[in-house]
Amino acid sequence: MAGSTHPWWKEASIYQVYPASFQDSNGDGIGDLPGVLSRIDYIKDTGADAIWICPMYNSPQKDMGYDISDYENVYPPYGTVEDMDAIIVACHERGMKLLLDLVINHTSDEHAWFKESRSSKDSPKRDWYIWRPARHDAQGNRRPPNNWSSHFGGSAWEWDEGSQEYYLHLFAREQPDLNWENEETRKAIYETSMHFWLRKGVDGFRVDTVNLYSKVPGLPDAPFTDPTSEYQFPEGQVSNGPRIHEFLGEMNAIFAQYGATMTMGELGPTSNVRKYVSAAAKQLDMAIQFDLVNVGFGPDVANKYNIGPEDALTLPAVASAVASIQGILADSDGWVTTYLENHDQPRSVSRWGSDLTDESRVRSAKLLAMFQATLSGTILIYQGQEIGVTNAPKEWSMEEYKDVASIDFYEGVKAKTGGDPKALARAFAGLQCLARDHSRIPMSWDASPNAGFTNGEKPWMRVHDNYALVNVENQLSDENSVRSFWKKMLRFRKEHADLLVHGIYKAVQDKDLNVLIYEKHSARRKAIVALNFSGAEQPVQGPPSIEGAEKGGYLSTYGDLVEGNLRAYEGRVWIGSS
Known part of the structure; x- marks a missing residue:
């Protein structure tokens, strides 16, 4: 990147770390920040220019840290704020950047703001979240304020007995949505989640669910599109709302105060992306779009794991999604990312390559490395992708799946069908292919017990059955390994950045x-x-x-x-x- 006239983040390779599953330093079975610090040289050697760390903030962990109870503190099993300071320094000493997750559509229900908000209808912070009175049907039964479903299934509204109203949660019930219409709330969000960490030297953010902050006024019912559920997914009522670009403009003005920061926003299809990432609009630097990674998913977010043999993934569908994303660079002043895996996605080798044999795993992992590294945009690499990690073994039972989205989906199918075996088998097959759990299996560092992830007795999630074969140590000195090819491909990408990046x-x-x-x-x-x-x-x-x-x-x-x-x-x- 030396001598480039482009912003640093355009030609950067960004390595994503999921703290719980990366490296445990103290034997408690949970990955932590000292573990991340101990592996920074490994990440640098892989070819990364920046590290993106998933939420490490204090949290009850109902959704693996995406339910934040305190933005200015670290989840104690992960470490301390001082550990984060050390990681920032270590990255900068090595010429690397450090990015954090910015999760501000919602908080945890254990956040002090929400505790105060739910304490009374007269609370000064009542309007910091989205509260509504109940509706009642013809028989007088209490019903939610509208028919919206959450991303994890079921109603997007939770009844609060204490204050006798419903609150909105587009995700888990423990993740109440913040009310972005309230200016006082926005200022508090900016101070605690952005200014606090930018002052410490953080170089930017991956912005979670960035197009959901502005909801349609009046919160009307969603169109009835899913006849199997009384609750309907509210895509048009909660995405790309009327004030979203105003809110992002406010955020961008804050980032501009800190120099060469970067923002990459988690967005939906490319049809909505261009205004968000326009350089002239000054909102987000780039988007993490879903077009490619969602190929082969179910019909909507609430039913994305509902797939069967008829939903087979095809290469033309993949090619169409790639063209859609890459087209942004050809017809706009925007920027994009290129990625195949992250903490919300299954492993790419199992989806688009082959994990049937180790030979096919290695060959297809290299193929996918070339595929990703020759697409334009900023490249994102997820931990373990560089060694060709695969999905969980088919032999694992539902009990091994820990993700709230997986559990809620499976239990929702069970409730809808009365536990029909065929329906449950289809549901589990969908999870075996697409569940977020696959990316959250602990990192395989070596062939020692628990894959070198922890020296404790039991990791928080089972390590992969193939860890003795597929691990970092086995690949470090092997010139023909997946990791060696990734390093070669990232160097090749930089050497020919005019073509492969731009x-x-x-x-x-x-x-x-x-x-x-x-x-x-x-x-x-x-x-x-x-x-x-x-x-x-x-x-x-x-x-x-x-x-x-x-x-x-x-x-x-x-x-x-x-x-x-x-x-x-x-x-x-x-x-x-x-």
Whole structure:
């Protein structure tokens, strides 16, 4: 990035850390901040320029830290504020940036603000959250204020017996939504969640659920689209509301006070993204869009795990999503991210590659590394992705799944169907494919007990059954490992940043069920990328001959220089003049 005229975050590789599952330093079975600190050199060596740490704030952990009870303190099992200070310093000493999660659509119901808000209808902080009186049906039964469902299923409203009203929670009932219409509330949010950490030297934020802050006035019922539920998902009533860009403008003005900070907002489909990430609009620097990672999910957020054999993932659908995201760079002044995994997603090898054998795992993990690293935008890498970690084994039972979204979905299906075995089997199959739990399995560092994640007796979540084979130690000195290829690919990406970070995407072959081919264009050069997503050899027209590539401008996931048919899970990239 030295000498680049672009902001630092455009060419950065960002490594995401999920604290509970990264490294336990004290044997209590829970990952912690001293554990993160002990592995910073490993992250740097992987090729990362910045670290994004998922919520480490004080929390009852009903949703793994996304239910915050105190923004200015750290969850005690993770460590202390002083530990965070040490991580910030360590990152900066190594020329790296440090990013935090900004979770401000809601708090925990144990936050002091909410405790005061629910204490009385006359509380000075009553209007800091969204309260409404009950409705009543024809028989006089108490009903929620509207028909909205939460992201985790069931009603988005919870009755509070003490103050005799409902409060809104778009997520778990322990996560009441803040009322962004209240200016006093917004100022308090900005001070405690943003200024506090920016003053400490944090370099930016991943902004959680960034398009949900502004709800439609009056909170009307959502359209009736799911006949299996009395509660309906309120996409049009809570997303991209009338004041959202005003609120983001306020936030951006705060970030601007601290120099070269960056913000990446968790957003929905690209159709709503351009205004959020426009450089001229000065709202967010980039978006974390769902178009690609949500390919193959169920019909809406509340039913995203409701999939079956008829919902098979296809390469043309993947290609269409990629084109949609990459198109933002071609027709706007906005910026995007490129990612295949995070804490809310299953493992990419199990979704888009193959985890049937170790050979297919390694080959397809390298293919996906080339795929991701040749797409424009800021690259995000999730812990364990760099060693080719897979989903949980199929042999694991529902008892091993810890995520509140997984449990609520499964229990919701059980309640709806009276425990129908076929319905529950379909529900569990969906979780085996798509659950957030897969990304939260503790990191496999070595082949010692508990995968080197903890020296305690039991980790908070079971380590992967294949940890003796798939772990960091096994790959550190192996030039043919997944991690070694990731390092090579990240270097290659930086060497050809004009194409691979900033280049304009053009699909060449995007309707084939096995092979995806695309070009990347800059002013004077182009790249051609050919990717075989199948486990069998596939014919391919191009890329051009190796002799036509720039010196050092040809790369295969197999490591050798050949032409002709693409081998199983092989990717090739060729760089030459346009």
